[in-house]
Amino acid sequence: MDSQDEETFRAFVTARWQALVRVAFLLVGDHGYAEDLVQTALARTHRHWRRIERKDAPEVYVRRVLINLANSHWRRRLRLREVFATPERAAADPTLAHDQRDELWTALSTLPPRTRAVLVLRYFEDLTEAQIADALGCSVGTVKSTASRGLARLRETYAPALPEVNGGVSA
Structure with missing residues (x-):
């Protein structure tokens, strides 16, 4: 070189x-x-x-x-x-956002590697489905279905506490 x-x-x-x-x-x-x-x-x-x-x-x-x-x-x-397992924190952080991020990370870490890669590239790196398909060597349809299944699984396992409003009806 x-x-x-x-x-x-x-x-x-x-x-x-x-x-x-x-x-x-x-x-x-x-x-x-x-x-x-x-x-x-x-x-x-x-x-x-x-x-x-x-x-x-x-x-x-x-x-x-x-x-x-x-x-x-x-x-x-x-x-x-x-x-x-996520690394232990030295001291508990009292902020709700931090706790929710930890919960989300824990839920994300339970996903299979390919599903995690699709979600990371799509929602954290903001790549298009075509770019992800190129990076993973698969079809755009596979990326879409993998992302859909991964998001559904995250919705099942990650349920952040929603604040109560209007007499107990959650937002």
Whole structure:
């Protein structure tokens, strides 16, 4: 790789690091492991940077590598029969929003890896169904049905406490 390629790769990493770590965290649920996944994905991307950059698709490529690495992570965990748990908080946070986010994360962590990937890419990364289908190597219909089933399952398992208004009728 020549110096021009190195410089564009460095600029890409600097610009997209936080977003990539966020996606990886949402996929695996562990910040430290998410950073490791991003580093591994970027190392794999670095080897093919010239080809990837020419296609104007470096973020799509890195995101796909992240999804593949996260799926491998979940397959290994399932093989070992580990149960996913969110990290314990040092002190309880009294805010309702924080508690609801924890509940949502717990519910999201119970979903299968592919379903979680679809929901993360659609609702946290705001990708279109076509972009998600490209990233996951499946059809748009599969993305739609997976998202629908995943949202239905989240609705079943995640029910945040709604404030009572009008004499006990919830909003």
